[in-house]
Amino acid sequence: MNDAVSAAERAAQLRQQLEYHNHRYYVLDEPEIPDSEYDRLYRELQDIERAFPQLVDPSSPTQRVGGAPLAEFDEVEHALPMLSLDNALSGEALVDFDRRVRERLARDGDVVYAAEPKLDGLAISLRYEDGVLVQAATRGDGTRGENVTQNVRTIGAVPLRLLGSGWPSVLEVRGEIFMPRAGFESLNARQREAGEKTFANPRNAAAGSLRQLDPKITASRPLSMFCYGLGLVEGGQMAATHGENMAVLRDWGLPVSPELRVLQGLAACNGYFDDIGRRRDRLAYDIDGVVFKVDSIADQQSLGFVARAPRWAIARKFPAQEELTLVEAIEFQVGRTGAVTPVARLQPVFVGGVTVSNATLHNMDEIERKDIRVGDTVIVRRAGDVIPEVVRALTDRRPADAQQVALPSQCPVCGSDVVRPAGEAVARCSGGLFCAAQRREAIKHFASRKAMDIEGLGDKLIDQLVERGMVDDPSALFGLQADALAGLERMGPKSADNLVAALAAARKTTLPRFLFALGILGIGETMAENVARTLRSLDAVMALRLVDLVEIKPSQAGKLVDALAALGRPELRTEQLTAVEGLKWFTSVHALMLAERFKTVGEVVEAGPAAVANSPRLKIDGVGDVLAGKLVTFFRQSHNREVIARLLDSGVTWPPMAQPEAHARSPLTGKTVVITGTLSRPRDDFKRQLTELGAKVTGSVSNKTDYVLAGAEAGSKLARAQALGVEVIDEQRLQALIDGSG
Ligand code: IVH
Numbered sequence: 001m002n003d004a005v006s007a008a009e010r011a012a013q014l015r016q017q018l019e020y021h022n023h024r025y026y027v028l029d030e031p032e033i034p035d036s037e038y039d040r041l042y043r044e045l046q047d048i049e050r051a052f053p054q055l056v057d058p059s060s061p062t063q064r065v066g067g068a069p070l071a072e073f074d075e076v077e078h079a080l081p082m083l084s085l086d087n088a089l090s091g092e093a094l095v096d097f098d099r100r101v102r103e104r105l106a107r108d109g110d111v112v113y114a115a116e117p118k119l120d121g122l123a124i125s126l127r128y129e130d131g132v133l134v135q136a137a138t139r140g141d142g143t144r145g146e147n148v149t150q151n152v153r154t155i156g157a158v159p160l161r162l163l164g165s166g167w168p169s170v171l172e173v174r175g176e177i178f179m180p181r182a183g184f185e186s187l188n189a190r191q192r193e194a195g196e197k198t199f200a201n202p203r204n205a206a207a208g209s210l211r212q213l214d215p216k217i218t219a220s221r222p223l224s225m226f227c228y229g230l231g232l233v234e235g236g237q238m239a240a241t242h243g244e245n246m247a248v249l250r251d252w253g254l255p256v257s258p259e260l261r262v263l264q265g266l267a268a269c270n271g272y273f274d275d276i277g278r279r280r281d282r283l284a285y286d287i288d289g290v291v292f293k294v295d296s297i298a299d300q301q302s303l304g305f306v307a308r309a310p311r312w313a314i315a316r317k318f319p320a321q322e323e324l325t326l327v328e329a330i331e332f333q334v335g336r337t338g339a340v341t342p343v344a345r346l347q348p349v350f351v352g353g354v355t356v357s358n359a360t361l362h363n364m365d366e367i368e369r370k371d372i373r374v375g376d377t378v379i380v381r382r383a384g385d386v387i388p389e390v391v392r393a394l395t396d397r398r399p400a401d402a403q404q405v406a407l408p409s410q411c412p413v414c415g416s417d418v419v420r421p422a423g424e425a426v427a428r429c430s431g432g433l434f435c436a437a438q439r440r441e442a443i444k445h446f447a448s449r450k451a452m453d454i455e456g457l458g459d460k461l462i463d464q465l466v467e468r469g470m471v472d473d474p475s476a477l478f479g480l481q482a483d484a485l486a487g488l489e490r491m492g493p494k495s496a497d498n499l500v501a502a503l504a505a506a507r508k509t510t511l512p513r514f515l516f517a518l519g520i521l522g523i524g525e526t527m528a529e530n531v532a533r534t535l536r537s538l539d540a541v542m543a544l545r546l547v548d549l550v551e552i553k554p555s556q557a558g559k560l561v562d563a564l565a566a567l568g569r570p571e572l573r574t575e576q577l578t579a580v581e582g583l584k585w586f587t588s589v590h591a592l593m594l595a596e597r598f599k600t601v602g603e604v605v606e607a608g609p610a611a612v613a614n615s616p617r618l619k620i621d622g623v624g625d626v627l628a629g630k631l632v633t634f635f636r637q638s639h640n641r642e643v644i645a646r647l648l649d650s651g652v653t654w655p656p657m658a659q660p661e662a663h664a665r666s667p668l669t670g671k672t673v674v675i676t677g678t679l680s681r682p683r684d685d686f687k688r689q690l691t692e693l694g695a696k697v698t699g700s701v702s703n704k705t706d707y708v709l710a711g712a713e714a715g716s717k718l719a720r721a722q723a724l725g726v727e728v729i730d731e732q733r734l735q736a737l738i739d740g741s742g
Contacts, residue, residue: 007052011060014045018061019161019253026156026224027255058153059132059160066154066215073146073213076137079172079232082123083142084308085291085315091270094292097314098266104311105299110265112296114242115272116228116257118289118315121178121206124152125231128171131162131252138210142308151210152177154219163253168236173254175227179206180284183222200379200392201322202286226257228291241295262295273316280318281383289317318353322381322391325349327374330361330405334413336441337521338428342367342405344378344390352382359388363425364407371395375402413437422578433473433639440466442519446474450525450684451517452509455502456495464488474517475646478503507651510688511538514654518644520634522627529691530621531631536657542635542644546593548618549628557613559583561605570602577601589629658692667737669694671706674721677714679731686734693738701726709734 021038025031042061049056056063088094101111123139136152137145152158155177162171179187184202191198199205209221227249230238239245243262250256259276263269273290280287294300294312303311329345342361349356359380361367372378376393407427411418416431429435433442443462447454454477465471470484480503485496509517515538516528523531535541552560563580575595580586593614598604604612623631634640673695675683686709687697701708701720708714708721708728721728729737 004052004054007048008055011045011048011052011055014041014048015060015161017041018045019159019163022061022156023159023163023253027159027253061160064154064156064160064219066219067150069214069216070150071213073148073211075140076135076145076147078125078137078143078145079127081142081308082125082139082145082174082231083305083310085118085313086309087289088314088316094269094273094314094316095266097292098269101294101303101312104303111294111299112241113263113265113269113292114246114260114295115263115269115290115292116226116260117276117283117287118291118317119176119178119226119228119257120201120203120286120288121176122203122210124148124175124177124210124225126152126158126173126175126227127231128162128167128173130169131165131167133158133160146211148210150215151212151218154215155223155225157224157255159253164251166236167252168233168238170232170234171236172231172233173227173249174229174231175225175255177206177210177223177225178202178285179209179221179223181286182284183224187221224285225255227254228257238297240297242293242297242300243295245297269316277318287318288320289315291315319350321352321383322379323349323351324377324394325356325380327372327376327378327390327393330367330372330374332408332412334411334429334435334437334441336438336445336519338411338431338435338438340407340411340418340427340429344372346378346380349380351380351388354382356380356382356388359390361390364420364427365425367405373398373402373404375399411435411437432637433643436466439472443471443474443477445519446517447477447506451513452506453513454506456499457502461488461491473643473646475643475650478507478647478650478652508653510654511536511657512688514538514647514652515541518634518640521630523631527622527627530623532657533691534618534620538644541631542641544632544635545596546589546628546632547596547614547616549616549620549623549632550589550593550614550625551616552590552593552612552614554609554613556583556585557609560586561609561612564601565605567601570600570605572601574598574601574604587625587629589625592629592633666693666695667740671695672704673697673707673709674699674701674705674717675709675711676717677711679709679711689738707734 018038018041021031021033021041025038045060046062049060049062086097088097098111102108105111125137125139125145126133127135127137133153134149135147136149136158137147139145153160179202181202184199184205187205188198199208205221206223209218209223212218227246229242230245239248241262243260246256246260261272263272269290269292276287276290292314294303300310300312305311326347327344328347331343331345333341333343335341342364344359344361346357346359361370361372370390370392372390372393375398376395377397378393379391380388381391382388407418407420409418410416411429411431414429414431414435414437416429416435418427419430420427429438431438433439440462443466444459446452447457447462452474457477462471465477465480465488468488470480471477480500482493482496482500485491485499486493488496491499511532512525512529515523515532516525531541535544560580560583563582567580573595575591577586577591577594578588594604594612597611598607620628668690673690675686675697679686690697698705701717701724703724703726705721705724705726708717708726710718710721710728710730718728720726
């Protein structure tokens with residue numbers, strides 16, 4: 001008896017502690033103790049409840065994991081109906097709403113509104129009796145819903161007992177159950193791995209997870225909740241405004257949106273709507289608009305209801321980010337690198353605030369995985385500034401004559417073969433600069449700011465130049481004459497002269513820019529910089545061989561020779577090897593490297609391991625075997641060498657690269673610098689200058705950072721530098737360091 005009494009006391013204590021920490025973790029997102037400590041308390045409670053089963057009650061934290069599966073959900077009648085909301089689809093509709101409210105309330109001045117995001121999940125009604133959760137019901141038809149209490153108990157954000165005191169004896173709380181985006185992504189990844197069906201969006205995932213008959217499944221799903229209103233309240237008083245009521249719920253441990261604001265008048269409401277709209281993609285969960293509610297409960301009561309919606313609240317919707325439309329065709333586009341990308345031509349549809357008529361399908365693997373066909377009804381998504389994409393097809397609406405598409409074997413632009421290397425998702429046109437699409441994109445890249453930086457040569461102009469056959473490779477740009485240019489659309493004699501002058505100026509460049517401008521697959525700005533710094537001349541780059549860069553260790557060489565001997569095909573040409581049985585490390589790059597020294601497999605075997613082993617004489621930062629292959633192959637191709645020769649003929653030059661010795665003398669050699677804030681010149685200029693002096697420029701401040709170069713309005717990086725005690729310098733101080741007078 002005594003044992004049971006003290007056990008009951010300890011159990012009550014543990015439950016209170018667990019509830020407190022649960023609230024800190026799920027609702028406040030501010031855990032106070034490590035998970036291991038929570039687990040220890042939890043296990044202690046479990047042990048007590050196992051020893052004294054009479055102490056178990058449904059609101060114990062141990063009961064969240066979910067009991068036995070149900071055969072079906074019971075029906076629940078709502079004490080007060082669960083209403084829906086009218087929508088305002090435009091700014092004017094909100095103006096009308098505000099006017100109607102002011103008229104009905106006979107109010108001259110501003111009305112005070114409470115505003116909160118409209119969550120995209122499903123409505124729930126929680127019933128607390130004397131502070132204990134006794135029932136959770138879905139909205140259903142508004143009058144009757146389903147009893148999902150067992151499932152809702154498993155949601156960490158929902159308190160099983162209210163914190164604090166002073167709750168009404170009966171308190172119904174209404175809110176939205178939803179699945180945060182990160183949880184949705186990981187759930188889908190899990191489903192995919194297990195070969196189970198994936199969910200189309202977080203809303204469906206939340207609904208599917210809540211309506212599980214087996215609460216253990218719900219318990220495994222990352223659901224959350226925000227409360228946004230009250231239902232029946234008996235045996236107690238609530239506050240006079242919505243805002244205050246929500247603050248009270250928050251004090252009792254219920255989750256309330258941190259975005260809730262109380263606003264004065266329509267203008268403030270519009271400001272709130274715009275602000276949330278801008279931050280929409282950065283919230284952790286999907287929202288589809290903002291709900292505005294008259295804040296005063298007395299005013300709410302005098303406004304009342306029409307049909308199933310209150311006159312005191314309205315939902316101002318964002319443009320939908322997903323819409324249905326038809327795939328009219330699937331076409332293939334060719335990019336700068338020759339990548340052949342399938343694009344869906346869609347029946348135009350308004351989504352994410354713009355009319356969309358094309359959406360990317362990424363690549364053939366994606367089309368096959370999503371099984372998208374011409375004629376399908378599809379979900380198109382456009383979120384924020386991202387390129388619209390086809391999410392999936394509604395297969396139940398697929399017409400009998402829907403067409404599957406195949407990767408074209410010929411480039412739709414130039415007719416060259418399309419090749420798709422085994423194991424790669426991307427197919428490419430093999431036409432190189434023979435292909436007009438690649439030519440056009442290659443020229444755009446060549447002229448772009450970080451490449452040759454030809455001012456005034458925009459995309460539209462390049463399209464015209466290529467279409468009219470005036471330019472068919474980058475070198476032809478430098479031969480353009482003002483009178484020919486002046487004949488183009490939107491070009492006068494003045495702008496033609498300017499362009500000719502810009503072309504002349506762009507001829508003076510740097511080796512890294514020139515290498516980047518060539519558009520070599522995989523060679524971005526940084527790689528071009530690294531290559532130029534290591535090799536220091538174009539001649540050296542063009543003379544590069546794979547033996548200079550790719551290693552074959554003596555141990556690998558032995559195994560390679562054995563494996564090639566076992567092949568028994570001495571006449572096979574070395575460059576034709578794509579793989580060698582049993583040697584995982586061997587790739588086509590190694591085959592190309594062998595081909596630099598041995599014509600046939602027979603020659604390799606005869607030469608033996610010592611001759612096959614290779615220790616490369618160079619190491620270029622960031623350039624591994626794959627990039628080495630791309631680099632060397634590019635400069636071996638005769639049409640690329642011809643373009644380069646023509647560029648040099650037309651006067652493209654650059655100053656010699658700084659000698660490595662120069663670095664050794666710079667006080668900035670080996671230093672790590674972060675650039676932040678607004679400076680007198682573009683950041684890229686500073687970056688280049690610092691890199692040339694042997695410094696490393698990185699993006700984030702850590703205790704490895706030597707200097708933070710801070711301009712006007714520097715923000716968090718400056719603050720972090722100060723916190724870490726990293727030296728902060730301005731432009732003047734930088735110059736002093738460079739001059740060696742610092
Ligand atoms: S208030 C009487 N506030 O939207 C007012 N609803 O379209 C009832 N919803 O069924 C709702 N976020 O599921 C309100 N902050 C919010 C909301 C919200 C999402 C949902 C709710 C309701 C539906 C109406």
